[in-house]
Structure formats: structure tokens, C-alpha cells
Amino acid sequence: MTAVYKPGDTVERSGIYRVIHDRNHASPHEVTCVYGKQFPPCNHCGGHPRFELVRAAQHIEHNDHFKK
Numbered sequence: 001m002t003a004v005y006k007p008g009d010t011v012e013r014s015g016i017y018r019v020i021h022d023r024n025h026a027s028p029h030e031v032t033c034v035y036g037k038q039f040p041p042c043n044h045c046g047g048h049p050r051f052e053l054v055r056a057a058q059h060i061e062h063n064d065h066f067k068k
């Protein structure tokens with residue numbers, strides 16, 4: 001079961017997400033999203049995009065070995 005997020009939701013896990021837009025204007029693609037931020041609206045299809053976690057990877061600034 002894949003968790004799916006929408007614009008305005010808070011990013012719960014940093015990592016690579018697949019973005020699904022209104023299919024009339026953009027093909028699915030991948031982006032990196034960082035823990036604690038909000039998934040943003042698309043400049044073209046507003047609140048339509050859905051974000052699916054492809055691969056979680058902790059942001060280095062949040063990692064115990066590297067955070068200050």
C-alpha cells in the first residue's frame with residue numbers, strides 16, 4: 001500500500017517521490033522532497049498533483065552522523 005500525498009500535506013519522510021499531474025499537461029516525474037516541508041501546488045495544475053514515495057532517504061542534515 002503506497003502512501004499518496006497532495007499539495008499542502010506535510011512531508012513525513014524525505015526521499016524521492018513520483019509526481020502525477022493532470023495528464024494533459026505533464027507526464028509523471030520524480031522529485032526530492034524533504035521532511036517537515038509541505039508538498040507544494042503545481043504552477044500549472046494547482047492542487048492536482050499526487051505524490052507517491054518511491055524511495056525514502058533521510059536528508060543529511062537530519063542524520064545523526066552529520067547533524068550539528
Ligand SMILES: [Zn+2]
Pocket residue numbers: 021022025026042043044045046048049
Ligand atoms: Zn501540474
